[in-house]
Amino acid sequence: MKTRIALIAHDKKKDDMIALAGEYKDFLATCTLTATGTTGGRLINELGLTVDRKHSGPFGGDLQIGSMLVEGLIDCVIFLRDPMTPQPHEPDINALVRACDVHNTPCATNLSSAHLVLSQLQLRAATA
């Protein structure tokens, strides 16, 4: 089965997300990708990846992805959060990260952990 990855980035982290996804593009192209609206749009337009786009984060996208995760439809979340900027939908963000903890789903919230998770998943896929 394809690895199902959710990709989410706050505005000031979107360039980092595009650079990260670009680095793992070949692997990500073999995965089933879901993203919040704006992040997903950039992944599609700038990298040519196939992405199931949910609503933008402030309009419920984090909650949609959280719901998928609770249903067992997401294997891993890469969520590049901006810790320096208050977000209007902070409760939704906390709900998604909490759902990851409740369901023991890997959730990388910064670039270095995202590299660790993606490189490990890539390695697993290559040796499967």
Ligand SMILES: O=C(CO)COP(=O)(O)O
């Ligand atoms: O706000 C977000 C996550 O909390 C991200 O949403 P967008 O990808 O639509 O900007």
